Amino acid sequence: MLRILLLCALQPLPVFAAQVADSTVTLPPITVTASRIPVSVVRAPIRTQVLDRSAIFESASLTVADLLRQRSALYVRHYVGGLSTLSQRGGTASQTLVLLDGHRIASPQAGQLDLSLLPTILLNAVEVTSGAGGVLYGTDAIGGVVNLQTAASEDLFTVHAETGPWEKRNGAFYATNRRGRLAGTVAGEIDRYKGDYPYLNRALFPPEESPREGGDQQKRSIFGSVTWTRPNDEWRLSAWYNDVERGLPSINSSLPSGERQWDEHLRVWTHVSRKWPWGSLKAGGLTQFGALRYMNPRTGIDNTGRTTLSSVHANIDLNPIRAWQLGGGVEAGFGQADHPSLQQGNMERRYAAYGHAIGTWGPMSIYPALRLDHYARPKRITPVIPSLGVNVRLKRNLHLKGTAASAFRMPTFNDRFWLPGGNPNLNPERGESFDAGLIWLYRGIQIEMTTFMNRLRDQIVWQPTSAGYWAPLNVSRATNYGLETSVDF
Incomplete structure (x- = not known):
């Protein structure tokens, strides 16, 4: 496969050059998704991952589906025809909320979003929080929240051809x-x-x-x-x-x-x-x-x-x-x-x-x-x-x-x-x-380990009927246990 990538940063070049100094201190990223009030991911109450523009660029991912599959703990399901949906902490695609600059964008008809339709070229950052986010964002945030952010803070020009x-x-x-x-x-x-x-x-x-x-x-x-x-x-x-x-x-x-x-x-x-x-x-x-x-x-x-x-x-x-x-x-x-x-x-x-x-x-x-x-x-x-x-x-x-x-x-x-x-x-x-x-920072390395339990009742499940078609019913209770670990550097 041949890939051609041209990247021209108009202002940040001196900043990048300064980062080679031994005295450089790497600060943990800031999240606004975990609490609505800006806070460091280290001080956030729930597990939070921030993928900034450099991480998106380094992943070489063309779609949000590919980016999350490579750089997050989320399970991305791929179907025939290219459809890609999320599963977080054992939940369904409609139990993970996807936001665009803080706004929900999943289809109200199906309750889910095809992530293969979302290009990464327009994104400045992606925040992924794990755990119930309904207290801040309402319905659908049972497994977690994915917030796609587009606002840029620096002059930048990028061309990609593949x-x-x-x-x-x-x-x-x-x-x-x-x-x-x-x-x-x-x-x-x-x-x-x-x-x-x-x-x-x-x-x-x-x-x-x-x-x-x-x-x-x-x-x-x-x-x-x-x-x-x-x-x-x-x-x-x-x-x-x-x-x-x-x-x-x-x-x-x-x-x-x-x-x-x-x-x-x-x-x-x-x-x-x-x-x-x-x-x-x-x-x-x-x-x-x-x-x-x-x-x-x-x-x-x-x-x-x-x-x-x-x-x-x-x-x-x-x-x-x-x-x-x-x-x-x-x-x-x-x-x-x-x-x-x-x-x-x-x-x-x-x-x-x-x-x-x-x-x-x-x-x-x-x-x-x-x-x-x-x-x-x-x-x-x-x-x-x-x-x-x-x-x-x-x-x-x-x-x-x-x-x-x-x-x-x-x-x-x-x-x-x-x-x-x-x-x-x-x-x-x-x-x-x-x-x-627990989350631990050591010389630019971030290590995090989280254990969780999710309990769900009145789960909606489509089941076959005697009339020959499928129908949804509130029939299921579910309890999911898990352990998540990650190392970022």
Whole structure:
């Protein structure tokens, strides 16, 4: 495989040169996902991994799916046709929440996200938290949270080109530049793959070697962001459009069916922050339009599903008052799906209010938080989610951390409205998560070990019925135990 990579950093070169000095101290990365208040990953109450732009670049990953598979403890499932989903701490794909700059972007119809559709070229960092995150982000964060961050802090220009076997072609660029108070970022990617490699076709008699059919993919993405800053203000507007067409190859023992799928998404989101002498305000919103078309000439199916997802939030963080740093916020969201196989009335409105705090006494910090969610449609549900975390510095670079938290997952539109089988009366999945671990920093090496237990009740499982179709039911309880270890350097 031939790879060509051009990287030009306009300003940071002197900084990189300075890092060769023996006196350089490597500081642990800062996370905003673990507690909403910026805190070092060493002092965070839950296991947190931050992949910055250099780690993304070094991985040579073209998609978020490949990046997380290589550089995180998450299990990435790959399916025929390129579909890639997450599993965290034994959960399903819909039990791990994926955020884009703090906004949920999973389809409200299926409750999950195809990570193979997300290019890494537009990302500045990825934060992965393990454990229940529902107290901060609401539904779906049972196994953990993955936050994709796009905002860049330095001028940078990157061009990437790659070619490989079976007509693999990829070209991407990323550029960000600041002029006074105004900064702009633009990124784009085109990816093509024919995938017609030879294989032993057992659908023929006698079996013979044939080129694979229906494994081609064409992906296009364009991203843009504009940021305006003042000493105490920041305003940012971002937009991202991606379009994917791909074949869905048949298994080796069957003839090609001609199945194809088209995915199209437009996301527009905003971010506003302002500082006052008493604290700071962060607010934002996102609107997402999605379309998925599936065609199967053999069965005569040609359906298109469309989804709409929007959310707004506002969060206030107060300056420290004695040993405490307090914060809280409100959220509102809307989701809708339209598909030939969905019942009418598949609309959802949600509202939430939450509060969180950090209390610090010497080497110990505690992280209490409480959240109230309310779902107005199609069924009134009001989950209350508490959480309590702790972090204790045992020695200079050795910390003990632990968390006990609740979490929940609302049924998806497919769970409630699919024809046939959807069940509008499903209860949300509810559970508790407990974890404890140690994190140690030594000369730039970070070693972390965490043990966890997740308990889940009213788990939604699709089961066959006597009528010949599948239907979801609240039938299962699950308890997962595990031990996670990692070494970062």
